[in-house]
Every structure is written in structure tokens, then in C-alpha cells.
Amino acid sequence: MTAADAPEDAREDVRKDARKDAREDPRKDVREQRLHPVTPLRRAWAPIAVLLGWAVHDMDQAQRQLAHLTGATLAIGLGVLVPTAALYGFLTWWFTHFAVTDTELRIRTGLFFRRTAHIRLDRLQAVDITQPLLARIIGVAKLKLDVVGTDKKDELAFLGEGDARALRAELLARAAGFAPESVRDVGEAPARELLRTPPRTLAVALLLTGAPWALLCAALVVPTLLWMATHNLWTVIATAVPMVGAAFTNSAGRYIKEYDWTVGESPDGLRIDHGLLDRVHETVPPGRVQTVRFVQPLLWRRPGWVRVELHVAGSANSVLAPVAPRAHAEDVVARILPGVSVPKTAEFTPVPRRGRWCVPVWWRGYGVAVTDTVFAARQGLLERSIALVPHAKVQSVRLTQGPWERCWRVAALRLDTGANTTVTARLRDAGEAAELLRAQADRSRTGRRDAPPDRWMA
Amino acid sequence: METGAAGPTGTAGAAEAAGAEAAGAEGPIRATGESGPPDWVGLPPGLLRLRRLLLVLFLGPLALVVDIPLAVFAGPVWAAFAALPLAGIVWGWRMTGRNWRSWRYAERADDLLISRGVLWREETIVPYGRMQLVEVTSGPLERKYGLASLQLHTAAAATDATIPGLAPAEAERLRDRLTELGEARSAGL
Numbered sequence: 001m002t003a004a005d006a007p008e009d010a011r012e013d014v015r016k017d018a019r020k021d022a023r024e025d026p027r028k029d030v031r032e033q034r035l036h037p038v039t040p041l042r043r044a045w046a047p048i049a050v051l052l053g054w055a056v057h058d059m060d061q062a063q064r065q066l067a068h069l070t071g072a073t074l075a076i077g078l079g080v081l082v083p084t085a086a087l088y089g090f091l092t093w094w095f096t097h098f099a100v101t102d103t104e105l106r107i108r109t110g111l112f113f114r115r116t117a118h119i120r121l122d123r124l125q126a127v128d129i130t131q132p133l134l135a136r137i138i139g140v141a142k143l144k145l146d147v148v149g150t151d152k153k154d155e156l157a158f159l160g161e162g163d164a165r166a167l168r169a170e171l172l173a174r175a176a177g178f179a180p181e182s183v184r185d186v187g188e189a190p191a192r193e194l195l196r197t198p199p200r201t202l203a204v205a206l207l208l209t210g211a212p213w214a215l216l217c218a219a220l221v222v223p224t225l226l227w228m229a230t231h232n233l234w235t236v237i238a239t240a241v242p243m244v245g246a247a248f249t250n251s252a253g254r255y256i257k258e259y260d261w262t263v264g265e266s267p268d269g270l271r272i273d274h275g276l277l278d279r280v281h282e283t284v285p286p287g288r289v290q291t292v293r294f295v296q297p298l299l300w301r302r303p304g305w306v307r308v309e310l311h312v313a314g315s316a317n318s319v320l321a322p323v324a325p326r327a328h329a330e331d332v333v334a335r336i337l338p339g340v341s342v343p344k345t346a347e348f349t350p351v352p353r354r355g356r357w358c359v360p361v362w363w364r365g366y367g368v369a370v371t372d373t374v375f376a377a378r379q380g381l382l383e384r385s386i387a388l389v390p391h392a393k394v395q396s397v398r399l400t401q402g403p404w405e406r407c408w409r410v411a412a413l414r415l416d417t418g419a420n421t422t423v424t425a426r427l428r429d430a431g432e433a434a435e436l437l438r439a440q441a442d443r444s445r446t447g448r449r450d451a452p453p454d455r456w457m458a
Numbered sequence: 459m460e461t462g463a464a465g466p467t468g469t470a471g472a473a474e475a476a477g478a479e480a481a482g483a484e485g486p487i488r489a490t491g492e493s494g495p496p497d498w499v500g501l502p503p504g505l506l507r508l509r510r511l512l513l514v515l516f517l518g519p520l521a522l523v524v525d526i527p528l529a530v531f532a533g534p535v536w537a538a539f540a541a542l543p544l545a546g547i548v549w550g551w552r553m554t555g556r557n558w559r560s561w562r563y564a565e566r567a568d569d570l571l572i573s574r575g576v577l578w579r580e581e582t583i584v585p586y587g588r589m590q591l592v593e594v595t596s597g598p599l600e601r602k603y604g605l606a607s608l609q610l611h612t613a614a615a616a617t618d619a620t621i622p623g624l625a626p627a628e629a630e631r632l633r634d635r636l637t638e639l640g641e642a643r644s645a646g647l
Contacts, residue, residue: 148613313613395588395614399581406579416614434581441583445568445643 030106032097036140036158039096040089098156100170102180105145107154117154121175122454123147125288126315129164129281136279143167146314148418172268172283177455191264191271194332195321201305202258205323208299212251219243258322263332267457270336272320280317286456288312290393290419292320292333294342294386308333311419337390343369343376354408355427368413368425368436373447375415375440377425387423389415391440391447399437401430413437415444496564496571505623506558508603513550517543563621568643570610570636572619584619587643588612592636594629608632 055062096109105119126146135141141164144155159167165188173186206212223240230236259276269285293309300306300323308320308329320336321329330342348367355363367378374388394415401411411433413425428436525540556576564571573581589610596606606629610619624632 395612396582396584396617396619398583398618399579401579403577411579414616416612416616418613420615422614422616437581437583441569441585445585445587 030099030101032099032108035093035096035098035156036160036163037093038138038140039158040086040093042157100167100174102174105171107156119145119147119154121171124171124175124285125313126282126284126317127168127171128283128315128317129168131161131275131279133277136277140164145171146312146316148314168283169268172285173457175285175455176268176457177453178457189266189268191266193262193264194335195261195263195324195328197258197261197321197323199259201323202255202261204303205300205305206251206255208303209297210299212247212254215243215247215250219247254322258319261319261322263321265335269456272317282315282317284310284312284315287454289336290389290417291421291423292337292388294326294329294388296326296384298382310336311417311421313418313420315419333388337373337388340373340388340390341371342386342388343371343374345378348376348378351427352410352429355410357408358405358410358427363427366425366427368428370436370440370443375423375425375443377423379424379426389417389423391443393417394440394444394447397437397440397444399433401433406430413440415440496566498562498564498571498573501558501561501621501623502605502625502628503558504603504605504625506554508599508605508623509554509558510551513554514547517547517550521547558623561622565632565635570619572621580618582617582619584610584612584617585643585645586636586639587645589636589640592633592640594626594633596626606630610636 091111092109095111096107098105098107100106103121105121107117107119109115124145124147128142128144128146130142130144131140132142135158139161140158141161142155142157143159143164156164156167169186169188170183172189173183174180178186219240222243223236226239227236256276257278258274261274262272264271264273266283269283269288272280272282272284274280289310289312291311293311295307295309296305297307304326305323306326306329307322308324309318310320311318321332324332333342334340348369351363351366355366359366362379362381365379365381365384369376369378374390375394376386376388378384378386395418396416398414398416399411400414405411405427409430410427411430413428413433413436415423417423425433425436521540521543524543525537528539529537553576557574560576560579561574563573568587569583569585571581571583573579590613591611593609593611594606595609600606600623604625605623606626607620607622608624608629609621611617612619621629621632
């Protein structure tokens with residue numbers, strides 16, 4: 001599904017105006033601000049990267065061109081390029097404003113094509129503060145609001161580190177429904193640590209995962225075979241570089257990204273901080289989590305570890321904990337989704353035996369459990385996973401049945417949620433599935449009644 | 459071919475129409491109680507007529523295009539190949555009928571049920587409170603046949619709740635009712 005398929009109301013959350021003269025009439029109490037003055041430099045590397053890419057792509061040509069380059073042309077080139085780039089950077093910075101009103105964050109940008117984004121705070125799904133390595137050195141940060149329908153352009157990059165934190169606190173306070181006069185004084189909500197991943201555990205866990213090893217083997221074997229077959233250095237390099245890259249992002253890259261993973265709890269919601277080089281601080285307000293998924297690769301069974309994923313509408317991050325002991329992870333989930341307990345393995349209803357004709361061997365992995373608060377579906381034999389969706393978060397329920405499935409009187413039940421994830425219970429007995437469908441529709445309708453309000457402090 | 463096909467289309471269409479009217483007769487009494495089986499409503503016959511017409515318009519000329527050169531250049535025996543598109547018409551005729559009959563929907567007190575499909579069956583339930591947007595669309599051909607499609611969107615893009623081939627008045631009535639109920643029971647994400 002693409003962003004274009006996103007529901008209309010969700011798109012309305014970010015009302016965009018790309019018209020040239022959509023001039024906002026800033027009210028007197030709305031304080032318009034500019035981004036941090038280093039912002040124009042953020043794209044300074046782009047022309048250099050283009051030149052480098054061209055040089056690497058076509059080396060002979062590049063060498064010839066370099067030989068022709070005289071001091072004069074170089075000076076002229078630099079004399080034109082540098083001021084133009086500088087002017088462009090300065091102007092984009094100068095024409096970008098943002099303001100926080102009682103209900104919205106407004107971002108006004110664009111030199112020739114004006115663009116105004118109004119982001120409704122009561123529809124806020126998460127707030128991220130990201131600090132790439134360079135930004136950490138300079139002391140600036142990006143701030144991004146996750147609302148269904150926002151895109152990359154709607155992030156505030158860059159703000160001063162302190163400003164970003166203050167702005168996050170203010171936005172969260174407003175979204176929570178504090179009185180407008182007091183929001184600036186509320187400040188950062190205190191956080192209590194729930195879970196921290198020790199670097200050693202993370203490293204061991206990654207070593208016990210299959211994907212990095214498989215990719216590493218592929219990165220070693222495939223180029224060697226290619227070299228024996230073709231003896232063409234360029235072909236080998238062209239295949240080896242992406243494969244090594246993939247192996248790296250899946251092992252060391254993941255380690256760097258998931259280093260020092262901390263999950264905290266505060267009145268503002270869940271806080272997730274992680275990263276060795278690039279630091280990311282994410283805040284998910286209460287009641288925004290749509291689905292939670294426990295994944296347990298085969299070799300994690302002995303130490304009893306799981307990876308926990310969570311899905312929030314409009315958010316890019318989907319990991320709650322890269323690795324955690326199962327009992328501990330369940331406690332954390334119980335804090336995020338109040339009243340939810342993860343069903344034990346014995347509580348799952350297995351699929352009927354005739355399911356083996358539809359999914360041989362793996363049919364044993366499927367199972368379903370329904371509690372007062374969640375619908376849980378289990379799947380997988382070697383890598384086991386459990387997906388949980390609170391009844392209140394189900395958007396629609398579907399029952400599907402293909403011809404072969406009907407032959408064996410089984411059907412699949414699918415629960416769609418707002419984070420564009422679907423929790424599927426496959427191979428249920430047809431009669432049971434029909435009953436589950438009706439019952440789930442009722443539970444989903446009533447489940448919302450005692451859910452906390454969107455403005456959680458109001 | 460036009461005259462040859464028009465007869466069956468007309469009679470079959472009329473027969474289906476009569477059947478649908480008989481089914482529709484119990485439609486207007488739409489109890490909204492939770493207990494008991496839902497009151498299913500089928501689709502009006504316009505969609506079936508349109509689909510069958512498209513089928514014949516597409517495969518009929520194909521049969522002629524295959525048949526005439528074969529009969530002229532390869533001999534009359536080869537002309538038997540024209541039976542393939544004709545068989546396609548017969549098969550498609552039955553399939554469109556089965557598919558059309560499989561589509562049905564029911565308005566309950568708190569949710570909308572849509573059921574469809576013969577080989578690949580799907581039944582969808584959308585609580586009114588989750589509806590973000592209700593859309594009524596009608597293409598040029600559909601308009602000519604007095605048809606409109608209703609589509610529901612929820613916050614989940616995977617929700618595929620479409621009812622094709624409704625009468626425009628019914629589509630608008632449903633849209634207004636669903637919007638009204640959706641507002642009354644709105645629940646958001």
C-alpha cells in the first residue's frame with residue numbers, strides 16, 4: 001500500500017497548502033520561529049557527493065577532465081558554485097518558519113512555491129528527536145512529529161539541542177491537554193527506566209541470528225564464484241560492494257543502531273532512546289500503540305530472549321526492544337498496553353489437524369488466543385512470533401477463504417489496524433472462524449469505550 | 459453477432475432482474491437487531507448486465523476475427539477453433555452470474571458486513587465508528603447503466619470494503635446513513 005492509499009481523513013490531519021500565496025495570517029499570540037542557523041549547511045555535502053559519484057562511476061573520463069582543469073576554470077567554477085549554493089541554502093533557511101499554536105504545529109516553508117503544513121497535535125502519534133553524528137558534535141537535533149500522513153518534509157531540521165527538547169516537551173504538554181498558559185512551565189516529564197539492553201547481550205543476540213551470517217556467507221561466496229567464472233574485476237566489485245553493504249547493515253549496522261537501547265516510561269508516554277553514533281529519542285504518547293509483536297529466532301530460545309516490535313500509525317520505527325528476556329519484555333508490554341497480558345503458549349488454540357494439507361509441516365506453528373483485551377495470533381516453527389492487537393485498535397475484520405482452504409474447511413481471519421499492519425490467524429476451522437469474525441467485530445466495537453482519551457492529561 | 463447475442467442478454471438479464479426483485483422484496487425490512495442472522499441485501503442486476511455485455515462485446519468479435527481467416531485460408535475444419543472464444547463466453551456468462559450472486563451486504567446496528575466471492579471468499583466487517591470516509595464513484599459506463607460503487611475507508615489501508623454496482627439512489631442513501639452513523643460512533647485510531 002502506498003501513501004496515496006492512506007485514508008482521506010488521515011491526510012486531512014496534515015492540511016497542506018502548496019498554493020503560492022497561501023499567506024498565513026499569524027495571530028498575535030503565535031510566535032513564529034526559525035530553525036537553527038547551521039541548517040543551510042545540512043545539504044552542503046550534496047554537490048561534493050555528486051562529483052565524487054561521477055568520478056567513481058567513470059574514472060578515465062574524470063582523470064582526463066582533471067588533467068584539463070586549469071587554475072582559472074577552477075576559480076570560476078568555485079566562484080559561481082559556492083555563492084549560489086550558499087545563497088540557496090540561506091534563502092531556504094530564511095523562508096522556513098514554524099510556530100506552535102494551541103492545537104497545531106505550523107510549518108511554513110518555500111521560496112518560490114509556498115507550502116504550509118498544519119499538524120494537529122491531538123492526532124499526534126509519536127515525537128522523535130534524531131541526532132546524526134555530525135549534528136551531535138555541533139549540538140543540534142532534528143524533531144519530527146509522526147501523524148498519519150506526514151512526510152519527510154514535515155520535520156524540523158535542525159534545532160538547537162536544548163530547543164528541540166523544550167519544543168518536544170511543549171508539544172507533548174499541549175497534545176496532552178494542559179492549559180495553554182501553563183504549557184511552557186510544565187517542562188520535561190520525568191522518565192522511569194523500564195528496560196535497557198546491555199551491549200554484550202545485544203552483540204551475542206546478533207551473533208545468534210541467522211540473517212547476518214547468511215549475508216556474510218553470500219558476500220564471501222558469490223564474488224569468489226564470480227571471479228572464478230568471469231575474471232572480471234569490475235563485475236566482482238559491482239556485486240561484492242552491495243552484498244558486503246547488506247551484510248554490514250545487518251550486523252555491525254544493527255549493533256550501532258540498537259546500541260544502548262533504553263525504554264522508559266513517563267507521563268508523556270513511552271520513551272525509546274537508542275544509537276551509538278546517531279542518537280534517536282522517540283516518545284510515543286499513551287494509547288498510540290496499534291500492535292505489538294514478539295519474535296523469537298531459533299537460537300534465542302535457549303537464553304529465552306525475544307525481540308519486541310511495536311507499530312504506531314505514521315511512525316518509521318517499529319522496534320520496542322531489539323533483545324530482551326521474555327518475562328521482562330512481557331512486563332514492559334503490560335505497562336504500554338494497560339491490562340494486557342501476553343497469552344502463554346498453552347493458551348493458544350491450535351489449528352485443526354487437517355490444516356496440514358494447506359500448509360505442510362508449518363501448520364503446527366499457527367494458533368490463536370483471545371483474552372478480554374487482546375487478540376493474539378501465533379505463527380512459525382523455527383522462528384516463532386506472536387502478534388498482539390488490542391480489541392480497541394482493530395479497524396476492520398475480514399474472513400478469507402480460498403478454494404483449497406474451503407476443500408479442507410479452514411479459513412483465515414485478518415484484523416486490520418491503523419498502523420497498516422494486519423494480524424492474521426490462518427487455518428482456523430471454518431465454523432470457528434465465522435464465529436470469531438462476529439465476536440471480534442463486537443469486541444472491537446465495545447473495546448474502545450473504556451480507552452483513554454486522545455488528550456491523555458485532559 | 460450483435461443480434462445473436464442480444465437475445466440471450468435480454469432474456470437472461472430479465473430473468474436475473476426478476477430474481478433480484480424477488481430477493482429485494484424482503485430487503486426494505488432491515489431489522490438492526492444484533493441477534494439472529496444478518497439481513498443480507500444482494501446487488502441490483504445492472505452490474506451483471508454490464509459485465510455480461512462487456513464479455514460478449516470482447517469475446518464475440520474475437521471469435522469472428524479468429525474464425526474468418528481460418529475458414530478462408532486453412533479450411534473449414536480449422537474454423538472449429540472459433541469454439542474456444544464461444545466457450546469462453548458461455549463459461550464467463552456463468553462465472554459473472556455466480557460472482558454477481560455472491561456479492562451481498564448487510565447493515566447492522568453497529569457495523570457493515572460485506573460478503574463476496576465464489577472461489578476466493580471474503581467477508582468483511584467494518585464498525586461504523588472506524589469509518590474515516592465514504593466514497594461513491596461512478597464511471598462513464600456505470601453511469602450509462604445507472605450504477606454506482608460505494609467504497610469505505612478506515613485508517614487501515616488494508617481494509618477493502620467496496621460495494622460495486624449499486625443503484626445511485628441506494629448508494630447515496632447508504633453513504634448518508636453510514637456517514638451519519640460514523641459520526642455518531644466515531645472512534646478514531
